Amino acid sequence: MARIFVTGSSEGLGLMAAQLLAREGHQVTLHARNDARSSDARRSLPPAEAVVVGDLSSIAEMRRVAEQVNALDRFNAVIHNAGVGYREPHRSETVDGLEHVFAINVLAPYLLTALVTPPERLVYLSSGMHTGGNASVDDPQWTTRRWNGAQAYADSKLFDVVLAFAIARLWPRVLSNALEPGWVSTKMGGPSAPDDLSLAPVTQAWLAVSHDPAARVTGQYFYHQKLHHVDPAARRTDLQDKLLSYCARLTSTPLPNER
Numbered sequence: 001m002a003r004i005f006v007t008g009s010s011e012g013l014g015l016m017a018a019q020l021l022a023r024e025g026h027q028v029t030l031h032a033r034n035d036a037r038s039s040d041a042r043r044s045l046p047p048a049e050a051v052v053v054g055d056l057s058s059i060a061e062m063r064r065v066a067e068q069v070n071a072l073d074r075f076n077a078v079i080h081n082a083g084v085g086y087r088e089p090h091r092s093e094t095v096d097g098l099e100h101v102f103a104i105n106v107l108a109p110y111l112l113t114a115l116v117t118p119p120e121r122l123v124y125l126s127s128g129m130h131t132g133g134n135a136s137v138d139d140p141q142w143t144t145r146r147w148n149g150a151q152a153y154a155d156s157k158l159f160d161v162v163l164a165f166a167i168a169r170l171w172p173r174v175l176s177n178a179l180e181p182g183w184v185s186t187k188m189g190g191p192s193a194p195d196d197l198s199l200a201p202v203t204q205a206w207l208a209v210s211h212d213p214a215a216r217v218t219g220q221y222f223y224h225q226k227l228h229h230v231d232p233a234a235r236r237t238d239l240q241d242k243l244l245s246y247c248a249r250l251t252s253t254p255l256p257n258e259r
């Protein structure tokens, strides 16, 4: 039995992965943006060990989430699943004055990774769209580019892989991997998404707990439990270091050395 924390698990793939893990006998802690969504999450998975609450668009709330997680003691795995999608019609700013897709999809997994007691395994949800991401930390806040929601999402999902691979390099005792779940019909994916929804939560759950040697790897990118094509930019250590120092500067929280 493993203990797993899943961000953004009040519905969608986070909840589905949590339900899958709970059915396999693992102990799952959920996460929701506020108390109302926490009740929804609890109703959807009554045996969950706990539901952690916090809006990941705010740096203060990201910290509050990390504190609640650390108060529950060390987890075996964390699945960084929470995200917002590719249809955001305009650039909007968070309470910290940051572009919100970047804040939720990139800064939140960075800060949680830096603050939560490192588990044995880290899993980051990316997307096939990451291959269209802009491999640069020149304008992550979209202050010089004209807003393009699909591009902002693609950039954020490339950064998720960059983050996963940076952690794999810097924390060699932790298994850190990224994956794409397929384009599936969740709230984010929309009703006409073509891929198989039943397969979409499987790989992240497998990477979090499986003893299969294929899952006990680090610095890899998966689709449906198989190694999959990843943008080679994600392996660039200069890009990894730039992203980490940018996130460290925004949050005043450097990534700690491996503990």
Ligand SMILES: NC(=O)c1ccc[n+]([C@@H]2O[C@H](COP(=O)([O-])OP(=O)(O)OC[C@H]3O[C@@H](n4cnc5c(N)ncnc54)[C@H](OP(=O)(O)O)[C@@H]3O)[C@@H](O)[C@H]2O)c1
Residues within 6 Å of the ligand: 007, 008, 009, 010, 011, 012, 013, 014, 032, 033, 037, 054, 055, 056, 057, 080, 081, 082, 083, 084, 104, 125, 126, 127, 128, 180, 181, 182, 183, 184, 185, 186, 187, 188, 189, 190, 193
């Ligand atoms: N669905 C797809 O086709 C697809 C394809 C590729 C990758 N992905 C990735 O898979 C992951 C899960 O996507 P999904 O399809 O399950 O999306 P979803 O159904 O929209 O669920 C997203 C989850 O994240 C939570 N969340 C969003 N913003 C938050 C915030 N500011 N604070 C706290 N929680 C927040 C949502 O909470 P609320 O419900 O309260 O908003 C929800 O629980 C994402 O990282 C996404 O990029 C999805």
